[in-house]
Amino acid sequence: MQELQQDTRRLPESVEMGSLMDALADSFTVEIEGKRSSVAAWYDTFDWRLYNHGYLLRHGDRHWHLLDRGSGETLVTSRAGTGRKRVFARDLPAGRLRALLEPVLDVRALLLLVTLQSEETRIRVLNRDRKTTVFVEFSRQQVRGTDTVLRLVRLVPVRGYDKPLRAVRAFFDEHGITGQVPLFYDFEQGLRAVGRAPGDYSSRFAIRLDPDLTARQAAITIYRHLLDTMLANEEGILRDLDTEFLHDFRVAIRRTRAGLAQMKKVLPADITATMKEEFAYLGRITGPVRDLDVYLLKERDYRARLPELLQEGLGTFFTDLAEQRRVEQKKLVRALRSPRYRQIVTTWDEYLRSDDPTPSAQGDVPVIDLARRIIRRRFKRIMKDGRAIDDSSPDEHLHRLRIQGKKLRYSLEFFRSLFPEDEVGSVIRQLKRLQNNLGDFNDLSVQQEMLARYLRGLRPGSRRNMELAAAIGGLLTNLFHEQQRVRKRFARTFSRFGSRKNVALFRKLFY
Amino acid sequence: MSVIAVYNIKGGVGKTATSVNLSYLSACQGNRTLLCDMDSQGSATYYFRIRPAKKFNTRKLLKGGKHIDRNIRGTDYPGLDLLPADFSYRNIDIALDDLKKSRQRISKILKPLREEYDHIFLDCPPNVTLLSENIFHAADRILVPLIPTTLSHLALGQLLDFLKEIGQDRGKVLVFFSMVEKRKKMHGEMMRLLRDEPGVLPCGIPFLADVEKMGIYRQPVAAMLPNSAAAESYRVLWDAICGKLERP
Numbered sequence: 166m167q168e169l170q171q172d173t174r175r176l177p178e179s180v181e182m183g184s185l186m187d188a189l190a191d192s193f194t195v196e197i198e199g200k201r202s203s204v205a206a207w208y209d210t211f212d213w214r215l216y217n218h219g220y221l222l223r224h225g226d227r228h229w230h231l232l233d234r235g236s237g238e239t240l241v242t243s244r245a246g247t248g249r250k251r252v253f254a255r256d257l258p259a260g261r262l263r264a265l266l267e268p269v270l271d272v273r274a275l276l277l278l279v280t281l282q283s284e285e286t287r288i289r290v291l292n293r294d295r296k297t298t299v300f301v302e303f304s305r306q307q308v309r310g311t312d313t314v315l316r317l318v319r320l321v322p323v324r325g326y327d328k329p330l331r332a333v334r335a336f337f338d339e340h341g342i343t344g345q346v347p348l349f350y351d352f353e354q355g356l357r358a359v360g361r362a363p364g365d366y367s368s369r370f371a372i373r374l375d376p377d378l379t380a381r382q383a384a385i386t387i388y389r390h391l392l393d394t395m396l397a398n399e400e401g402i403l404r405d406l407d408t409e410f411l412h413d414f415r416v417a418i419r420r421t422r423a424g425l426a427q428m429k430k431v432l433p434a435d436i437t438a439t440m441k442e443e444f445a446y447l448g449r450i451t452g453p454v455r456d457l458d459v460y461l462l463k464e465r466d467y468r469a470r471l472p473e474l475l476q477e478g479l480g481t482f483f484t485d486l487a488e489q490r491r492v493e494q495k496k497l498v499r500a501l502r503s504p505r506y507r508q509i510v511t512t513w514d515e516y517l518r519s520d521d522p523t524p525s526a527q528g529d530v531p532v533i534d535l536a537r538r539i540i541r542r543r544f545k546r547i548m549k550d551g552r553a554i555d556d557s558s559p560d561e562h563l564h565r566l567r568i569q570g571k572k573l574r575y576s577l578e579f580f581r582s583l584f585p586e587d588e589v590g591s592v593i594r595q596l597k598r599l600q601n602n603l604g605d606f607n608d609l610s611v612q613q614e615m616l617a618r619y620l621r622g623l624r625p626g627s628r629r630n631m632e633l634a635a636a637i638g639g640l641l642t643n644l645f646h647e648q649q650r651v652r653k654r655f656a657r658t659f660s661r662f663g664s665r666k667n668v669a670l671f672r673k674l675f676y
Numbered sequence: 677m678s679v680i681a682v683y684n685i686k687g688g689v690g691k692t693a694t695s696v697n698l699s700y701l702s703a704c705q706g707n708r709t710l711l712c713d714m715d716s717q718g719s720a721t722y723y724f725r726i727r728p729a730k731k732f733n734t735r736k737l738l739k740g741g742k743h744i745d746r747n748i749r750g751t752d753y754p755g756l757d758l759l760p761a762d763f764s765y766r767n768i769d770i771a772l773d774d775l776k777k778s779r780q781r782i783s784k785i786l787k788p789l790r791e792e793y794d795h796i797f798l799d800c801p802p803n804v805t806l807l808s809e810n811i812f813h814a815a816d817r818i819l820v821p822l823i824p825t826t827l828s829h830l831a832l833g834q835l836l837d838f839l840k841e842i843g844q845d846r847g848k849v850l851v852f853f854s855m856v857e858k859r860k861k862m863h864g865e866m867m868r869l870l871r872d873e874p875g876v877l878p879c880g881i882p883f884l885a886d887v888e889k890m891g892i893y894r895q896p897v898a899a900m901l902p903n904s905a906a907a908e909s910y911r912v913l914w915d916a917i918c919g920k921l922e923r924p
Contacts, residue, residue, distance in 0.1 A: 239706070242706050289752070294725040294726075295725060296724070296726060296752065297752040322750075323749075323750035323751075323752075324748055324750035324757055325747070325748060325749035325750060326749070326750065
């Protein structure tokens, strides 16, 4: 089909829709179809995964419609009862829609962004055979929960009937209805009315620091961004929409803590000390739910590690975890609604806004100097510790190195905008590889410890617990073997990180 | 993507009504659908209230490409386009005969359209001609409306023999019963007799006044009277065909 040019126009406030329709009926032979109401509900994840992927997703008329954001083309239409406020990939109807969206959404939930309620009148412009030559669709769309109303007229061409289309266009031009609106105007206006904008949240840490800033100004900018991330995720945690709200919240906490530790003399000593303690507390109260989430997200992976015979026993394990999570989530909600939490956040927020004049030891240093010093120190430390590790080193040394790696990663990300993008990007990529290895190793130890603890807590006697214990035993073995494989890869991964080329790049950038 | 030719050697068996309604139902399901009216009488074209451009004729059709693009018309239904027939199609065999590879011309013309549409329906004229041979070559499925009478059965046999003769796969053929009259004993007997033959679909379109009236209201019966028995029987037929399309 030819890509039909879209022509949607906004009705100026002075134009009354009814009299415009009458005028159209006077100028052309038309057939006016009855009024129809429809509802369009737009969905995306909190971090705009569909939008960033070039998709838009609308639910209406008991169907999902997946649209191409660039061309407006409908990619998939799929039948599915009523839309809900939160939809995971697994809740979508099986078929092409789910197959396309599952890898994009991953563990994130689709959330209802905005709903538009629309009243439409369709007028068909006819020729002498009473054949439709142009469709003219008038609509009045209300953004649910707001006063915003869109009044639009859309001209839908019929292939091969260009002349009548030109005549209808001219009619609207003459009536002063010339304001063409872009594709998905309704979606954009709807979002604006409810106070959202595409891409208004991303879990990536991306701030631009001006190289002329002082260390203190830069630190404030960084902390500000991290606190905003925390605040943005609060509601999703309280409503338990998906696991990533808490995850992003915790990453922001960890980054803040890393910042307070690494840039310790940049803010006055007392505020640094207080906040370090407060953020450690935040880390503690958010830990249990996240730990359980990590295991619950592994359900499919764990099953795949076991022969069918042992999989049955895992059912009990995951039911137990889900129950524990329910309890921990309640505690977390209580903690986040407590005065103590409110106070931490408010104090920090106010401090970051305050322009505190109290002098600090390192506050006036140019940010670039501070950045170089921190990164240099972290890098040296990793090289020293990493080189000391061989096949006989205790696991503990690898865990320590992982922490070092994390610290370096955070500082590189804090300050990446101060250095040439491609070079700092390359450094981060190398570090990421090392971190993946160390991270896998650590995850596998933590999982084994947790499973062993769980196993010790089981009471023998019942058939159910026997099957459960067998499943846990099978998993422990499997994870242990994998951990050994990961450990074997460490030496090669580290030597690549410590390659002459990579070290030279570090020296060039940060020395 | 499939090209479905609606064909019978005999005329007046409900080919056009079938093409019009099935292409409409296909488009309703969100398939980009094109109906090519290949019959010089232009009945399908008339049903959709479309007139071919004055400049459109057999020569333009056989040239294909932009000459066809320019002449495709949108119907009143979203997703459904129509390539109108021209009266000059009555001499199409003579024109085809003058061309090289005269048996594959229609196939060649449809090739670019296969990219653009999910389903292409060909409403074919009756008789066995060079054009029908072209159409058998181009079609993925040959849908044969069959009035359950002895003579129709005979005609089906002729068609199958002819396909064999020109080396076409007889498995392409899908037969359904058309203009079925319950009160006629012969219809019942013929249907029982043919029911288990390969390629015979287990559904039929009854002989109904609503279908005949399409000439008056000039719309697919499934659009004009969506709750009628006629519309329902076309929906059942279309579902059965879709089931066969998925399995090549």
